[in-house]
Amino acid sequence: MPKHFKAFARRQEFWLAILFAVLFVGLSIARPNFLSLQNGVDLISSYAYTGILVSAMLVVLVAGGIDMSFAAVATVAQYAALTVANSWDIGWLGVLLIAAAIGIILGVINGLLINILGLSAIIVTIATQSVIFGLVLTATKGQDIFSLPGWFTDGVAIPFHTTLDGYQYFINVQMIGLAVALALTWFVLNRTNVGRQIYAMGGNVEAARRIGYNVFRLNLFVYGYMGLAAGLASIVHAQYNMSVSPTALVGRELDVIAAAFLGGASATGGSGTILGVVLGIALVAVVQNGLTLLGVSSYWSQFFTGIIIVVAVASMARDVRRRWYDNPGAA
Amino acid sequence: MPLSLGFLRRLDATYLRLSLLLVVLAICLGGLIGDRLFGELGLRSMAYQMPELGLLALAQMVALLSGGFDLSIIATADLSALTMAFILTSIPPEAAGLVYAGWIGLALLCGIAVALVAGLFNGILIGYLRISPILATLGSMTLIKGIAVALSHGSVISGFPAAIVFLGNGSLVGIPMPLVIFACAAAPLGIFLGRTPLGIKIAMFGSSERALRFSGFDTGRVAIGIYMLTALLAFMAGLLMMARFDSANAAYGESYLLVTVLACVLGGIDPAGGFGKVGGLVLALVILQIISTACVVLGLSQFLTLTLWGAILIAVGGSGALREILHNLGDSLRRHPG
Numbered sequence: 001m002p003k004h005f006k007a008f009a010r011r012q013e014f015w016l017a018i019l020f021a022v023l024f025v026g027l028s029i030a031r032p033n034f035l036s037l038q039n040g041v042d043l044i045s046s047y048a049y050t051g052i053l054v055s056a057m058l059v060v061l062v063a064g065g066i067d068m069s070f071a072a073v074a075t076v077a078q079y080a081a082l083t084v085a086n087s088w089d090i091g092w093l094g095v096l097l098i099a100a101a102i103g104i105i106l107g108v109i110n111g112l113l114i115n116i117l118g119l120s121a122i123i124v125t126i127a128t129q130s131v132i133f134g135l136v137l138t139a140t141k142g143q144d145i146f147s148l149p150g151w152f153t154d155g156v157a158i159p160f161h162t163t164l165d166g167y168q169y170f171i172n173v174q175m176i177g178l179a180v181a182l183a184l185t186w187f188v189l190n191r192t193n194v195g196r197q198i199y200a201m202g203g204n205v206e207a208a209r210r211i212g213y214n215v216f217r218l219n220l221f222v223y224g225y226m227g228l229a230a231g232l233a234s235i236v237h238a239q240y241n242m243s244v245s246p247t248a249l250v251g252r253e254l255d256v257i258a259a260a261f262l263g264g265a266s267a268t269g270g271s272g273t274i275l276g277v278v279l280g281i282a283l284v285a286v287v288q289n290g291l292t293l294l295g296v297s298s299y300w301s302q303f304f305t306g307i308i309i310v311v312a313v314a315s316m317a318r319d320v321r322r323r324w325y326d327n328p329g330a331a
Numbered sequence: 332m333p334l335s336l337g338f339l340r341r342l343d344a345t346y347l348r349l350s351l352l353l354v355v356l357a358i359c360l361g362g363l364i365g366d367r368l369f370g371e372l373g374l375r376s377m378a379y380q381m382p383e384l385g386l387l388a389l390a391q392m393v394a395l396l397s398g399g400f401d402l403s404i405i406a407t408a409d410l411s412a413l414t415m416a417f418i419l420t421s422i423p424p425e426a427a428g429l430v431y432a433g434w435i436g437l438a439l440l441c442g443i444a445v446a447l448v449a450g451l452f453n454g455i456l457i458g459y460l461r462i463s464p465i466l467a468t469l470g471s472m473t474l475i476k477g478i479a480v481a482l483s484h485g486s487v488i489s490g491f492p493a494a495i496v497f498l499g500n501g502s503l504v505g506i507p508m509p510l511v512i513f514a515c516a517a518a519p520l521g522i523f524l525g526r527t528p529l530g531i532k533i534a535m536f537g538s539s540e541r542a543l544r545f546s547g548f549d550t551g552r553v554a555i556g557i558y559m560l561t562a563l564l565a566f567m568a569g570l571l572m573m574a575r576f577d578s579a580n581a582a583y584g585e586s587y588l589l590v591t592v593l594a595c596v597l598g599g600i601d602p603a604g605g606f607g608k609v610g611g612l613v614l615a616l617v618i619l620q621i622i623s624t625a626c627v628v629l630g631l632s633q634f635l636t637l638t639l640w641g642a643i644l645i646a647v648g649g650s651g652a653l654r655e656i657l658h659n660l661g662d663s664l665r666r667h668p669g
Contacts, residue, residue: 068589117648118655120603122465123596124648126589130641137634251585254402258469267463299484303477309470310456317460 012264012316016279023286031293037161037169039289047285048174049237050256051278052181056229057260058277059185063222064202064269065121066257069110069129070230071249075136077102078234082244085149095152099231106132107227111220133250145244153242177236181229186274194221202269258305259284262312283308345599348647349614356618360625367628368621375507379500381620382513383571384587384594385613389520390564391591392612396524397557398537398604399457399464403472404591405584407449407562408569410479415442415570416488416579419495435494443566449475450562451555458554479581489578499574509571516567521609529556537604590640594619597644618643 027034053070060067077099085095106128114124157170189195201208201218209215238244263280265272287308288301360368367373387404394401418438426434449471456467501508524530532553535543544550573579592602598615600607622643623636 113645117645117652119596119648123592123602123644126592127641127644127648129589130593130637131645132641134634134636134638134641138632138638141632142634254469254472258473261466261469267466297481300477300481302473303481306470306472306474306477309473310467313462313466313470314456314460317462 013276013279015315016283020279020283027290034293043285043289045172045174047281048178049233051178051281052229052233053256054259054277054281055181055185056226057256058265058272060222060226061260061265062202062272063198067226068125068253070226071253072129072132073103073106073227074230074234075246075249076132077231078238078244079140079246082145082148082238095235099235100228103227103231104224107224108220111223115216115219136246140246142246155239173239174236177232199270258309262309345611353618356621364628368625373624377620377624378507378510381616382509385513385616386516386564386568386571387587388591388594388612389516390561392595392600393557393561395595395600395602396537396607397533400468401561402468403475404561404565405588406472406475407446407565409581409583410475411442411446411566412569412573412579413479413483414445416573419491420488435492446562446566447559450559453558454555458551483581485581487578487580491577495574496577499571512571517609517613533557534605593640593644597647
């Protein structure tokens with residue numbers, strides 16, 4: 001047990017957990033309504049979109065890649081699925097299938113281009129982001145969709161708790177989406193052959209190739225998975241906001257990537273865990289929520305997020321320094 | 332000279348490819364809408380628009396050349412523009428003549444100082460704490476933008492002295508000022524990167540940081556030099572943006588962030604570091620600007636510009652990959668005839 005603890009204490013997750021616990025206890029004492037069930041439900045619902053994307057981004061980062069195009073992919077999936085839903089009665093299954101299919105197709109195209117072009121993933125996905133986003137804005141003329149089908153905006157509401165005075169709390173679409181994404185990503189990374197191959201590929205592509213892993217196919221899987229998550233997250237986002245806007249998602253990609261890095265995913269690939277990612281998002285969410293509850297002007301929230309990222313990244317420095325010597329100059 | 336020959340061939344290939352692309356574009360578009368695109372009005376509008384992205388791309392280029400990345404350039408540009416804007420709008424109305432010029436000078440100095448502090452911060456994170464550049468600048472970007480939003484409350488500061496507005500909208504002997512400013516940044520930068528010890532060390536840093544350190548150089552100090560240089564170029568971009576719009580805001584130019592990387596890679600800057608020239612980037616910027624202006628002249632959606640820019644990068648990358656495949660195919664055919 002102590003041996004395991006020592007190993008855990010050296011990891012990014014340990015420090016995140018401590019920081020999170022300190023903030024959590026501090027806020028609970030300072031602002032009792034922080035601990036309220038309603039606040040928890042609100043927090044999870046508003047961070048579900050980011051959370052789903054961060055869990056898929058973890059897979060991409062573990063594989064040693066990066067994806068800048070997922071927000072553009074999510075925009076296409078969202079717009080297409082709900083435009084169809086507005087004309088035909090396709091139901092939840094139809095909406096999810098369309099969004100997932102679009103996400104997977106665009107993701108696989110990313111994977112193909114990264115495999116073929118011989119350019120780094122960041123460059124290829126910046127290019128595909130430009131192409132996709134430009135086309136979406138041209139096709140939609142930048143117009144929002146405000147009216148969505150009633151069954152969609154009603155969403156899902158499964159009561160899970162009733163207070164003494166009869167107030168009910170519901171499990172909503174956002175919670176289900178987030179739980180599924182986290183569980184699926186954990187399963188893929190830790191309990192499947194493909195997941196372990198992804199860690200191996202991220203650690204050392206050449207070694208993975210020589211062992212006989214099919215790097216080409218692994219890349220298709222990784223970027224396809226990111227696309228799938230983008231498609232599903234886009235539906236969760238549309239349901240939460242009750243509207244679809246082609247300009248709402250693109251431009252905020254770096255928030256997702258920052259949360260993944262904050263959770264200890266390595267910029268050079270090969271490491272990162274779901275636990276770290278959950279703690280990373282939770283930390284950002286609790287800090288921003290806490291600032292609001294403490295009455296700090298919302299103009300300062302980005303500043304504090306920045307401080308957290310810089311401090312977390314600097315605390316990882318020792319670990320990164322070792323990696324830098326092994327693989328100098330890697331971004 | 333055998334050592335530098337491969338390097339020369341590589342540069343030539345970039346220049347050749349970009350020049351070819353430029354000629355094809357000029358002929359195709361020239362035949363179609365040449366009088367409007369390459370007429371005085373078209374050229375002038377291009378000369379006013381290109382330098383904004385151009386200066387930011389130059390900043391990104393220095394970071395890419397060193398094998399790094401700088402995601403914080405636009406946040407830095409905006410924060411330094413806001414600082415200048417704040418000072419410029421608090422000049423007392425009775426200030427005139429030399430005092431007035433002094434205030435403007437003070438504003439510029441403060442703008443430079445803010446940018447250099449941001450660059451120093453990045454340099455320390457990357458050079459001494461050895462955080463990978465993309466991570467470090469992602470953090471500093473959020474932090475710097477956070478400061479800008481917190482201090483300006485997201486508002487727009489406008490109404491600057493005529494001298495500042497002139498930088499963005501005036502012209503010098505018929506040449507638009509933005510282009511003059513861009514040339515004043517690009518030409519010295521080209522000489523600096525190619526001919527001075529620090530400039531060459533930046534490319535060496537990109538090729539192999541370890542080799543540079545084992546050659547006895549203080550790589551931490553080189554990293555600080557790199558990111559202070561990108562910050563200085565970001566300051567120039569910030570100055571140009573505020574001069575052109577006659578206003579400053581914490582979110583100006585944000586959509587340029589990923590496009591700067593696109594322009595650099597199109598211009599033959601190796602994102603893995605070590606190789607690339609200012610000339611290639613300038614050619615790429617001209618190509619991107621011609622496409623953008625042509626879209627406007629043709630009455631196409633402005634968003635289509637973004638699509639075409641991305642498609643061109645993929646096509647240029649694809650042509651390299653295609654040549655490699657054909658080359659390999661030729662090799663194997665020669666080895667196994669029939």
